[in-house]
Amino acid sequence: MKQTGQHNHSHDHGHDHTPEVTDENARAVARAGLLIAGFMFVELIGGWLAGSLALMADAVHMVTDAASLGLAWWAFQQARKPADARLTYGRDRLPVLIAFANAIFLLVVTIWICVEAAGRFLEPETVHSGPMFVIAVLGLLVNIGAFLMLRRGGGESLNIRSAMLHVLGDLLGSVAAIAAAIVIYFTNWYPIDPILSVFVALLIARSAISIIRQSAHILLEGAPQDIDRNALKADLMSEIPGLLDVYHVHLWLLAEGKVNATMHAAVDSEDQSDAVLENMRKRLKDVHGIGHVTIEMTTRQPAE
Numbered sequence: 001m002k003q004t005g006q007h008n009h010s011h012d013h014g015h016d017h018t019p020e021v022t023d024e025n026a027r028a029v030a031r032a033g034l035l036i037a038g039f040m041f042v043e044l045i046g047g048w049l050a051g052s053l054a055l056m057a058d059a060v061h062m063v064t065d066a067a068s069l070g071l072a073w074w075a076f077q078q079a080r081k082p083a084d085a086r087l088t089y090g091r092d093r094l095p096v097l098i099a100f101a102n103a104i105f106l107l108v109v110t111i112w113i114c115v116e117a118a119g120r121f122l123e124p125e126t127v128h129s130g131p132m133f134v135i136a137v138l139g140l141l142v143n144i145g146a147f148l149m150l151r152r153g154g155g156e157s158l159n160i161r162s163a164m165l166h167v168l169g170d171l172l173g174s175v176a177a178i179a180a181a182i183v184i185y186f187t188n189w190y191p192i193d194p195i196l197s198v199f200v201a202l203l204i205a206r207s208a209i210s211i212i213r214q215s216a217h218i219l220l221e222g223a224p225q226d227i228d229r230n231a232l233k234a235d236l237m238s239e240i241p242g243l244l245d246v247y248h249v250h251l252w253l254l255a256e257g258k259v260n261a262t263m264h265a266a267v268d269s270e271d272q273s274d275a276v277l278e279n280m281r282k283r284l285k286d287v288h289g290i291g292h293v294t295i296e297m298t299t300r301q302p303a304e
Helices: 023-050 053-079 094-122 129-152 158-187 192-219 229-239 270-286
Strands: 002-013 243-255 258-267 292-301
Touching (some): 053 094, 229 243, 229 270, 258 270
């Protein structure tokens, strides 16, 4: 058997399963960002006056939260713009890039907190438990409000999930500061402040690494984890009449849930190409969730 040259070429833009960028996404991020920005200065100054690393670490988290939420809002606005001559795929990947950057920045903040905590543990400083407790409770309420806003605004988006991770770090930081204030009030054991700061920082670092892995996989155009290439090929071969072979199958994620694919398909004759092509496109979209596919059609004829 020999393979002849290209006979047909299809480029299909179907309905992708991408989490849609909605007005509610953008509004949730904006509201949460304004709420956090309004309180972060109170917590930063209060933490410094109270001498609490837990409070100051939580306040620094809030500064990064305000910045990350601002970037998330900007990314959502950009992602809604149509594709153009310079960005032919559009800006769907921008929210993923912002999520990746936010998670990296969160790891940097975590390292800073751990370094500061080590110094505080070796040389404990006096902490005023009363102001620390009041500010931490107020911070907890603010963070709960911001977290609920983001969750209602679309928690399935990687960009919002990275922003929620920042806010969750603040929320846990506030809980740690409350616990540290209570321990200090009753025992005067000041090392509890940096110890709880490190504990919260490590919890957040674990989640940040998960966000980094997911977003990096998309940025590297990795294949979706829920689609097996061999199983996809076997399904097409068994379900599409007239299809002889499928090869050079490439799958990658353009953005969250937006799967792109290219492949070659072989048929017996050109007369079958259109029908096979249409059936392949329909099955790839309906069964495998691949709405953007390019298929090169070839024919195989007996050798003379």
